[in-house]
Amino acid sequence: MKKQWISPSTITGDAATGARYLRRPHINEYFWREVEKGNHILFVAPRRVGKTSIMQDLAENPPSGYSCIYQNIEGVKTRNEFYKRLFELILQCTEKSKTEKTIDLIGRWVRKYSIEEITKSGVKLKSKDVDYEKELRDMIPELVNTDRHTVIFLDEFAEVINKLKKQGQAEDAIDILHTLRELRSDAAFRKFTLVFAGSVGLQFVIKSIDRPKLINDLHPVETGALTANEAAQLVNQLKAIATIQFLEEMIAYLQNKVNHLLPYYIQLMIEETDLVARDLDNANIDKGMIDEAFARVLRKNKNFEDWLTRLKDYQPNHFPFINEILIRCAHNNKITVQEIYNIAIDERYKRRDDYMDFTDELMNDGYIIEEQKHVYRFISPFLQEFWLRKYPIQND
Ligand SMILES: Nc1ncnc2c1ncn2[C@@H]1O[C@H](COP(=O)(O)OP(=O)(O)OP(=O)(O)O)[C@@H](O)[C@H]1O
Ligand SMILES: [Mg+2]
Structure with a gap:
């Protein structure tokens, strides 16, 4: 009987987690060092480099003493909605820590804001007219009394600012940036860290509303392409349980074709190489198969649109x-x-x-x-x- 063909573990498009994710420990270590120093972070990396994957990994695997929450906030459309979202994230993040002190604090907040429910998917308040911006200023300093350091990862933040600007609400965008800047610089907010990212460069969005100073306190964490070693590690990780076999020199050949070693490009190549090999019913990858896979990836516009x-x-x-x-x-x-x-x-x-x-x-x-x-x-x-x-x- 013919052996079953097992494809490599790739899902191109979404952020990578688990066995599909290659962690670069030096990025994680650098990130936590900067947070420890009291810096708020901006992920500066071009499109599709892996910002979301890294942020999710950081949020799920923090050092002890930290409570983290990650959210893609792309859907936020107004200033008030932004503050509401941040307010809810702080509640959700504190709620899940479950230490004696955070349980106390949550109890206080539940009474103060008449909270009906805090779950992973959101927060339900009885009261409808909450001034979220004001409440944030009151609630964040209270985190100092817990034994946790709260880290909120706001993905696609740049898109929200850009959207507000495009809808003629540049003043609201500036207001958000001002408030966040104020929160960051206040000593009472020291048990609280904000982490920003976006698939459009935040610096350029901010420049277009003429307020570069509002983010120049953010500490940039850069994440570039993989090194040759990391790329080889990723290839090996993705194909670990798969049928296809790569000799070392074939991995080098694939890397050479891809040239700029983003995990995304490597994923696309592995996925396509697998399809080519499968068509030929030959699991031993050679140069011809890699060339063919490369040509096929190029033909698929949707990957780059x-x-x-x-x-x-x-x-x-x-x-x-x-x-x-x-x-x-x-x-x-x-x-x-x-x-x-x-x-x-x-x-x-x-x-x-x-x-x-x-x-x-x-x-x-x-x-x-x-x-x-x-x-x-x-x-x-x-x-x-x-x-x-x-x-x-x-x-x-
Ligand atoms: N460290 C990694 N290990 C494995 N795959 C990765 C890694 N980083 C990124 N990828 C893959 O690359 C692609 C882009 O990743 P991700 O969405 O995290 O990037 P991004 O920088 O947030 O992209 P965008 O700019 O579109 O928001 C995804 O297909 C993801 O699976
Ligand atoms: Mg992303």
């Missing part, structure tokens, strides 16, 4: 300019700062003053890298090919 939509979404006014840089870069395998300048001064854009801001943004957001001084190329062959397929004609 997100990079384009998000760029359009949060840079609607500047998209044509930014996109022209990317199209040129895709067609010529590189773009020089002189070429970027030439596009910038064109009648259509007139961006003589700030074209480097956009170039930096493309680098920070994980589209291009500076290969040598003032020469840029796509960070990943996958993205470059996607741009070529989307824009086969170069505008001269």
